[in-house]
Amino acid sequence: MTGFEARQARRTPHAQGVTKSITKGLARATTLAACASLVVGCGVIPGTTVGSGDGSVTVMTWAPQDTAATNKPGMPAMAQAYARWINANGGINGRELKILTCNDRNNTVSAAKCARRAAKENVVAVVGSYSQHGRSFLAPLESAGIPYIGGYGVTADEFASSLSYPVNGGQASLMAGLGEQLAQDCGPVALIRPDSIAGDQLPLLLNSGLEAKGHGKASDQLAAEDATEYSSHARQALQRAGTNPAKEGCVVPALGDRTFTFMDSFRRDRDDYPAVRTGTVLGSVDQTVIDATGGRSGPYEGSFVTGWYPVETDKRWDKMKNVIREYAFEDNRIDPADPGVQTTWIAYTVLKAAIEKIGDGDVTSVAIRHALDNGLEVDTGGLTPKLRWRFEDLIAAANFPRLINPEVTFQVVRKGQLVAARRGFVNVEKTLVDAT
Template identity: 25%
Template sequence: MKRKRTLAAVAALAVACALAGCADDDPGSAGSGGDITVAFIGSTESQVYSFPESSDAAKARFAAVNDAGGVNGRKINFISCNDKADPNEAAACGRKAAQAKAVAVIGGISAAGDSLTSALESAKIVYTGNRPLSPGELHSSVAFPLVGGGSSTAGGAGLYAVDTLKCRSIYVIDGDVPGNRAVAASFKAGVKAASGKEPRETVTPATSSDYAPAAAAAAGAGADCVYFAISVPEMPKAIPAFRRALPGATLITSSGNLPGPIIKALGADAEGFVLSDSQIPVTTTGNEYLDRFHAEMTKYTPSATQSPFALSSWMGADLLVKVMTGAGGDVDAASVLDAYRKLGSVEGHGVIGDFSFSDKGPLSDTPRLFNLKYTVFKVVNGVPTLAGAAQFGDAKPALEA
């Protein structure tokens, strides 16, 4: 559920300072006395991406920690900033986090990740919990994503389309937004790595009222599988046209592109959709860690959508709490960054694949992609559903091609 967050520069800074106890000394030097300030920065409402639930998820995790006594007795002061998918706003959010002495920033989805990571790197503030899209998020020394985001999810889907679905004529619908273009490129790389062939594609406007021409183009190409790299609001406009033009085709996208409300709106047109993600479906039952995510969201942010994006940010917040608790002594930006740099293996709790933070990720050109695991599932009776136990594939062959 969208909520407007007015973040005029003076007002937001005043609020942040009032909450965090800003002083005139260096950012990040809060010391061991009062509350620990943690920020969220992402595209919570914009014309490109709107995922307020990522901020809500971090808020819920920290509220639960505070109710349990805080981090070694210190409460977490949570502040949130909407970057509005705008580079200038993202940079301003980063500066505000530093001025508020935030020890770390939890991310979600940002269409302005380059500007954001540049600001956080200058302030030496950890950035985690995000789903990386931009070059900055894939290269910045302060970026510690728990999942590969669009890169591993889409690259893995490309491998899966060829090796498991046995697609032979694959078509890509690519929304003309930088994040979507990057996701489409990863999917195409996966297809090419598995088949040696480049799939055909149609690039559509960022927003469109008519997807019939794109669907006709895919049908004319004899597509048996279609991958969608378009923004979430475009999905209910696009999918019916493709179901009519290609009734027998397998439709594929990332799970974040098909959240529960969109699945419900599409009805029968969503059935059988193949979804890829770095995480198991949020609708999965029987996983204690996932159950805790749902319980905290329900208790502390009950109106928020419990989406895959919310889960990523919640997991980032949860790991941050563990890092801060184990750090001991002063908890400030410098000590948190040092702790993350020394952090080794990270448990995925069956929700994401286990992985390890190392000096560099396994790919030389995207050194901050530490976790390249992905999983695939389907929409069954209106619910994203795993076929048995979660199985995580490795998207590295797609991304290193």
């Protein structure tokens, strides 16, 4: 008998780790479970989803792949590598971890389909995922009672749903932090951002950070998210940022994967504006991008970068890197410098802590939410501050009521390497509150 089979044989048929609110529904849940094995369409009580019934725990990770805009294939790949590592070492409390993946395709229809599939497959959580379409996927998850743990944080919706458990401050904290970082060193600032719902938040947040440190507002330029070239945008941004010869201006491309394309245009015209630097956020640039664009002789040299986590060379990432090396089987989709991959690793750290907290009780979506809502503190090994989702842990930003981690890191590109510009984390809670 395997460890998983032995664990399953010892488990009782009753949910032991869930809240009192579903105790009276256990008989009904048992009846429905039996019905589901006989009749198609019996369904599952919202919020009581379990694994596959064989002692395993089933979760889902989704992200856009093979699209004309932002792609994050490393996130589902990281989830699969994490599961291989966990299962090779006995599972979580003896339970096998099973991963389902889904392609969000950067559109509302596919995002909603992924969420409905999660409900249909009875996953207990969606973990470490990326989507720009929070309104499309959160409604199906909420109907099924499925928690959303460690989303990338690209939309405000992830910081509003009571079933969302963010591990970072999302794009909001990055842009607010970048504003604070640029305010002290930059003259005029020009922002180039997507013409999208997610992009509409960026000027407000960047300006809040700039103004918090006594700087004026940035100019705001809209660009198509899937554009193939940005020559006119680059020239306009350089002109706006280069208006003060006495102090270096800064251009801020916040275009996700398309930042690389923008910088190709930016590089061609930059010689006419030598007193202009760039500032951006992780997700728009990482070490791989810096290397691919020329390293210390490329356009990112001297750039200011704001991130959620320590730089990729920090020893606190060694455990994740070891897992990638040993269990990803040379999967080139997984880049340890990608903040999406890093977010997935941290999100699964949270899931593991929640399942361990449940102990021998049944692992259901309600049990996981109960553990997270009732004071579970998750230590991520210093990659973030300790995470906890009690009411008193939420910051007072009206537009981001579920945000618990308003801390960012300031980084800079020196000699072609992304390094820490300041030790430790920088708390941008006040800037976020003022912005809303």
